[in-house]
Amino acid sequence: MAIAAARLRSRTAFAAAAATALALTACGGVQTSTGGGSGDGWPSGTVEMYVGASAGGSSDLISRAVSKGLSDDLGGTFPVINREGANGALAAAEVANAPADGSTIAIQNASLFTITPLAVSPDEVTDIDDFDVVYGISRDDYVLVTSPASGFTTIEDMRNAGRTVRYGTTGVGTGAQLSAALLFKSGNVPSQAVPFDGGAPALAAVLGNQVEVASIQVGEAIENIQSGKLLPLAVFGPDRISYLPDVPTAKEQGLDVEVTQYRFMTVPKGTPQDVKDKLVEGLKATFGTEDYRKFNEQNSLTPMEIPGEDALTQLNADKQRYAELIDQYQISLRDAG
Template identity: 30%
Template structure:
């Protein structure tokens, strides 16, 4: 059906009025964007990106695709993004792991080859075990390790992850020797806790949600300063006599020199998405704490976290 010229013009004007630029938000310069993670499907970063894309896509008018590039403790995924075009078509899901991988294994392409563009959330870490395990508290786990030398096994989702360092610190502070078994992602770690290969694992509530709802997993401690609002029954590690706190973040980084136009529009889109009731409900249920630091703040924040991690490694004798 052919529209009358005046009606067609009116519809075009109406569409223009609701375009992002007309609403005070610059239009995103790309229509398709790839979000890359080192996490395996079902892992924390994978879940973060897929849920983010579901809400950020409509806010920006962009089609997002999530790509899982596993291997090398994140080095392969970082290299892929670092070699990408800095035009806003590709971003990497950042966590402290991408800093740790660089400091420990010194890959050809490390975190400094990427440009932080946003820090979106803080993500409290929890220590969990299978529901059938005899452990009811963190002291139970430590006492089991102390009474059964050589038999205890703890797990972390990545060889160079913040989670693994947290468990290494816990074993030293509590004077028990326990091997911390690394995995390539949270999904693999969860399987080995559920089948009894590992006594405990460390992860995010989001990647454990399904098993928690099914009653297959028990939370023993949260590795933050305070208890989580939606899980107030879970004590912190500090409350149980284990002085270990983990500050984990979730953000995005792009290739060096990423387009300022893309960065500005992405930040506006993130703020818009975070304010929507549907996304607020989603990330609150996942116990994610919105932080939302834009480009300049994200660069400073990443530098501070890297300095803290480097100091922790030196204190533990991991690096010189």
């Protein structure tokens, strides 16, 4: 209960701070002409921060936490603009087409560039080359969970079940979909996908025994894991995570599955370097605050605070690796399963 209360206080505080910034902008309390400019003059006003998800989700909460930190360190206001839809592609399109003058920024999800292209037609692909990647933000791991009623305590239990395992998916072209599909294919476990519209309904389905397992982001599942309502069978990152130190990775259990969600700051292609440098300065200051460190802990986020060129290298490597894996295991991501 203490963890849940702390998490709620954190989310409420960041949402309130963002709302205050928006109210000040609307009332003329700050300069609202543009965030454009360069060097020491940036931001000269409001800088819009787009997020491709609805309010209250992980992407939104992370954006609001960073928005508050940037405002505190750099001045100006950084209102979060929600443009949900198409796994973040709608917001990405607005950022790509915005003026490259520092007035528009966005924290974007890796899956939009590494996994979604494997699930949509070529004309629907969002290209990372349309953006400048400024700096890494954090990693949001997936965990395979089950209800105690399933009788599964390990992945090996699923292999030996002698029946088709029903698992929940959280959308086409997502890391949750890919990690679950890879696990069942590489583990030779007969399975049936049951589609849900996001992590919350998939979580409810596992708790209600409508499906036996689901791949869900750790932050969404951890309270039910800690209370004993869910059992974690594997995490899908490259190594174990501090929030669930006793849960082995899928690779430790002999499965060729490594899928993570991570986020990074982007700006329209061609944004002046001195603006990007100032943005990095503000991000580093934000990362160093106690409030932001607590936010990461309360939302089970692993810092991935790396230079933009390193984040871009990781993106391109993951995109190629995922493409090779779905080809190897003959997986189609074009439907919910």
